Amino acid sequence: MRITVFGASGPTGRLLTEQALAAGHRVAAVTRRTGSFPLRHDHLEVVGADVLDPVAVDTAVEGRDAVLSTLGVPPGREPIRTYSQGVAHIIEAMARHRVRRLGVVSSSGVDPHPYPDAGFLFNRLLLPYVTRVAGRTLYADMRRMEALVRASDLDWTIVRPGGLYHLPAVTAYTVVEGHPDGRFTSRADLAASLLALLDGDRYVRRTVGVVTTADNPTLLRWLRHEALGTR
Ligand SMILES: NC(=O)c1ccc[n+]([C@@H]2O[C@H](COP(=O)([O-])OP(=O)(O)OC[C@H]3O[C@@H](n4cnc5c(N)ncnc54)[C@H](OP(=O)(O)O)[C@@H]3O)[C@@H](O)[C@H]2O)c1
Numbered sequence: 001m002r003i004t005v006f007g008a009s010g011p012t013g014r015l016l017t018e019q020a021l022a023a024g025h026r027v028a029a030v031t032r033r034t035g036s037f038p039l040r041h042d043h044l045e046v047v048g049a050d051v052l053d054p055v056a057v058d059t060a061v062e063g064r065d066a067v068l069s070t071l072g073v074p075p076g077r078e079p080i081r082t083y084s085q086g087v088a089h090i091i092e093a094m095a096r097h098r099v100r101r102l103g104v105v106s107s108s109g110v111d112p113h114p115y116p117d118a119g120f121l122f123n124r125l126l127l128p129y130v131t132r133v134a135g136r137t138l139y140a141d142m143r144r145m146e147a148l149v150r151a152s153d154l155d156w157t158i159v160r161p162g163g164l165y166h167l168p169a170v171t172a173y174t175v176v177e178g179h180p181d182g183r184f185t186s187r188a189d190l191a192a193s194l195l196a197l198l199d200g201d202r203y204v205r206r207t208v209g210v211v212t213t214a215d216n217p218t219l220l221r222w223l224r225h226e227a228l229g230t231r
Pocket of ligand 1: 006007008009010011012013030031032033049050051052070071072073074082105106107108161162163164165187226
């Protein structure tokens with residue numbers, strides 16, 4: 001297949017690009033920083049585009065069979081629009097070029113719920129703080145993105161991972177409709193779950209969670225590596 005990957009230079013996007021190339025697909029990897037994109041392959045085209053630029057997005061989507069987005073921005077106090085505006089441009093371009101299959105990464109934080117294996121501190125303090133305070137503008141924009149995707153008549157799937165972490169290889173991850181119990185998702189598994197969407201229409205017009213149960217980090221380790229950026 002000919003696939004466009006948005007967010008291809010991020011840690012998940014790079015894994016997705018590698019996995020897609022290894023599976024024999026042709027990949028258009030979209031980044032704003034083409035010069036520093038680390039991968040090279042005969043079936044890889046590195047496309048420079050800001051998702052806030054509809055013309056650039058149109059070029060990145062034209063002539064493809066599917067679009068996968070691992071686009072992401074850090075949380076912050078300022079209003080965030082990248083997810084919703086970016087996806088709006090992607091949807092418009094896909095409709096224009098009759099590209100039907102879309103997979104987008106959102107987050108379990110969009111619809112938070114307590115986890116049975118997490119304690120009081122996580123469920124009643126950390127989770128509300130992350131989703132309603134520190135990540136308030138980010139999750140608000142992810143919700144706008146999800147609403148735009150659902151309102152489209154594309155063959156879409158919204159994929160909601162939990163806290164992302166690094167594992168060296170894909171594991172036996174689970175894909176769940178509704179609220180998953182697991183709190184973590186490895187980036188390799190997230191990438192694999194996105195690529196697997198292209199194998200059939202099982203999750204078309206569905207919102208799914210992806211959970212990794214192997215080698216989950218402790219909450220402290222995850223906070224140190226991911227939330228505080230000391231990886
Ligand atoms: N961290 C977590 O625990 C967690 C949990 C749940 C969900 N998520 C979500 O999972 C996804 C993947 O996360 P990640 O850590 O692998 O990636 P990421 O670092 O959040 O970002 C991926 C890429 O998005 C691109 N991007 C940002 N703004 C853009 C723009 N205006 N135009 C074009 N590209 C733009 C950037 O590439 P360039 O700068 O090269 O353009 C960046 O490398 C994100 O949506 C994230 O929000 C993360």
